[in-house]
Amino acid sequence: MKIRKKIGVYLGLVLFIMQGLTGTAYADNTDTVNTDAAIMGETPPPPPDTTEPVHEPTSYTQDIFFPRKTLKGIYSSADLYFNIPDYWDVKYVYAQIQYDVSQLLEGKRSSVTLSINDVPIQSYRLEYQNGSSQILYVQIPMSEVRTGYNTLKITAYARLFDEEGCVDEESGANWLRIDEASHIRCGYESKDPEHRLSYFPYPFMSTYNPTGEGLVIAVSDQASNGEIAAAMNLMAALSTDTKERNDIQVCLLSDLANKNPSRTIVISDYENLPQEYKDRAAKAPDSTENATVTFTDDAQGKPLLLITSMADESLLEAAYMLMDKSRTSQEYTHAATVEKGSAQIAMDATQKNDMMAGHYTFEDIMGSGMSFVGPFHQENYLYLPVSKDFVLSEGGKIALKFRYSENLDFTRSLITVCWGEVPIASKRLSKENASGDELNFEIPRDVIGTSAGSIKISFDLEIADMLCTPRQSDMPWAYVSRESAVFLPSSSDAALSFDLQAFPFRRDGRFNDVMLVVSDAPSSGELNLLGQIVAMYGNGVKPYGSFLVRRAGAFTEADGDYNLITTGTYGSNPWIPQINDKLSFRYTPDGTGFESNEQLILSKEYAGTIGIMQLIKSPYALNRGVLAVTGSSSETLLNVERFLRESRQRSKITKDCVIIAPDSSATAFQFYQTTAGKKEPAPIEKLVRNKRSVIFTAVATSAMFMMLIAVIIILLRMRSYRKKDEK
Structure with missing residues (x-):
């Protein structure tokens, strides 16, 4: 501490001499942030923008909310994923971040940086403000927003101080808490679907009608088995987009008028289809086996999807085509023919894939490896591509390949793996393995029969001398390679x-x-x-x-x-x-x-x-x-x-x-x-389950009993012989 005080005195003396030489007067309220930053070789970030961006009004807005998240340590980050559907004509995107910071935060050298799809867009200063929650806004450039999934990354650089300087060993006090009120707001207009099947399920389902209100799926009054099967599968697929409430209706064609639909899907065998719908179909099925799908308008000019076939079993194949985005994305016109047997080809491929089900590499899931940058505790999530019905079976394994920097305190640095939030394995890092380390283990039995949506991988990257060191954001580091793999067998x-x-x-x-x-x-x-x-x-x-x-x-x-x-x-x-x-x-x-x-x-x-x-x-x-x-x-x-x-x-x-x-x-x-x-199994059931053990026990007992009888007979005879000899 004495050395640091002396350094402070010397720096103050140098500043005083510089003021005298330049003739520049510094008032008591001089921007010490700039001075300290210059000493540390850093340019200070600006204060947070607290003014909500102003935009031209749009017909629709969508808010994507953050989960509550606390960032800890000198250097930590969190990701928020948001999706831009292909039918959105996006006009603006901005983020509103509501947050709290530690009262020990050193505001002169602490900052938060926001990036979109790995492109930094803005950095702001972090300061403690009397325990009050703070709000910042950041405009997201439209040039960096893409159709499909986007990632907004929030990276916090948080330093601590006490009355004598910075004390970063107490990394638990370096925190930035993001409130669940934080969100991304997208303003957009909806595109004209142009009767293109590639937009399906839009406009029948959309983000601006999240309950599906007004959508009716109708089958013919004969309600054949194939019609019902196709209708129910589409009902299941479309209901995925409903959240708080599901207002999609299913009915017979004769009851359709009573439902007053704004969008209709009609599924019917061709022979059961009323003439008014036959006239609206792009064409009649071209064989007795294929199905046709037509996106048109009904008599009131409202969206209408017609699914029909001369073969009842082909209707379900048409529904499967509409449920498969890789197939609908190829249909740029208003009509499509679905050949009978096309679903079987996909089913066969599915069965082959099921043979390898549960085998994933990081590249399969993320398209890349996983990076960890900065000192102290760093964590990241591998979001698993498992379905909601997944339950882990026995034999699950994880094989991680990773490397890390050599400037660590290897007595305190380690990697930890969690199933969801349950720790399942850890390993201490070592200097000799820094360029290529591995962690291979079988998932513990206590989490078998449970489900998790993610695997959390954490690194504790400790450095021996972190006291008052300037920011070095690219070190220490760790990297889990894309070849790392997980095997997650599903229980039936x-x-x-x-x-x-x-x-x-x-x-x-x-x-x-x-x-x-x-x-x-x-x-x-x-x-x-x-x-x-x-x-x-x-x-x-x-x-x-x-x-x-x-x-x-x-x-x-x-x-x-x-x-x-x-x-x-x-x-x-x-x-x-x-x-x-x-x-x-x-x-x-x-x-x-x-x-x-x-x-x-x-x-x-x-x-x-x-x-x-x-x-x-x-x-x-x-x-x-x-x-x-x-x-x-x-x-x-x-x-x-x-x-x-x-x-x-x-x-x-x-x-x-x-x-x-x-x-x-x-x-x-x-x-x-x-x-x-x-x-507990009944006694008879226990005997059946342990038949071999029971047989072995019975035979062994019988043999011992026979040996005992033989010994008794021998002893009796020996006794009788002795009595004869005595006479």
Whole structure:
């Protein structure tokens, strides 16, 4: 400390002499920031811009909010990703950052820098201001904004000080907290879709209509199996863009006028298609197998998408084409022909890819390696390309290849890997391995059966002498190479529970052997409810899964090796009475309500007003599930449909059975054991499981018993001989 004080005195003396030589007078309020910065060899950044940018008004704005984030250490950063859809005509983009900083911050040499897609655009000074939150604005140049995903990086350079100077060893006090009110604002106009299929799902779904209100998916009044299958897959795909509420409707064509749609998707076998729609199709299907897709307008000039084919099974292939962005992006006109069998080619490729499912390199995921720059604790996230139904199985492995600078304090520097936020491995860094180090390990068993959206990789890059050193932003450093890999096998063994919402109806992001069992003459109400159920399970679904539809009257046990979904009342759906004795809450003999069970006594009046979602084990096949959404009347099922449209309501669907009352209250029950609650196997089951051990024990015991008898016989004979000799 004495040495630093002496240095300060000498610097002050030099400044005084310079003032005298130049004749320049420095008042008490001189810009000491500039002076200190000059001494340190740095140009100080300007103070934050606290004025919101002014722009010409646009028809639409979109705000992308930051997650709450705290940056710690001298040099740290955070990324925010935002997407610019191809139908946006963007007029301006700016960021509003609301933040707090440590009261120990050295404002003369601390700064924050914002970059867009790795291009620095602005740096501002960081200063503590009496504990108050601060706001800064930064205009993002349109020349750096691109269609698709963009990255806004916030990099903080935070130094500390005390009454005698800077003390950066206490790196936990170097912090910048970004509030969740921080956001990026985009002002844009919507482009004319020009009836181009390449824009799909726009204009049928858009960012300025996030609930899908006004969109109706209609099938013919005959509602063939292929029409329903295609409609449900499109419903699932389009519902991915709905957030707080899903207002997309599904109905029969005869009920379309009652829905007053602003955008319509019609799916129909060609022979079931009314003439007015045949006249609007670009062309009739050119064979008995192919399907056609036409983007046109209806009689009121509103957007209309027509999907039709002479082959019922080809309608689902057309839906898969629309769900596959790599295929729709090739369709620059208003009409497309989908050849029968094209989906099978994609399915075969999917099956080949599934053989390597879970094997990823950093290059596969990020397109590059991962960089860490600056002293102390640095962390970055590898966001995993897994679907929402992913659950980690045994055998997961991570193999990291990395290098780092040689100027570290290797007694305190290390790498740490976390599954989500759970630490799973770490390793101390060493000078001899600085140019090429590795960390290979198997993921611990305690995180098997869990899911995570990211893997966090952290480096603690400690330097022996950081006291009062000037900024050196490019050192120390660490780099994880693009060849680093993760193996994340997906588990197919999970308990039947709404808490694992995608299981068992989805696997690896696709529908997993799903069969809808519908009534023989489905109504618009039934289709609408099925649409909401499929949307719940299909959020983010990929095309080319396994998805079928069966009429209840045509269902046989041979169709049982599927994960089954059905809905209706005891009288409207003839398949429900067949599984009634398997339901957790069974119908009364007259079908007007539900019976009580060991978990709940139902009053007769209440039992006639509720809808119930019941997830049960399939009575037809092992490792399959049945979801029955049942009610005593069409009104109770309508209550369930309204309930499912709200995302906050869907969060109440837990365990394996949920009663939904007319007031939208939900009560959950658990009838099947979860994986964590398995009972101890029965004695007979233990014998079967350990048959070889039991046989070995029985044989060994028998042999020992026979040896014991032989020894006893020998001893008895020896005794008898002795008695004879004594006589």
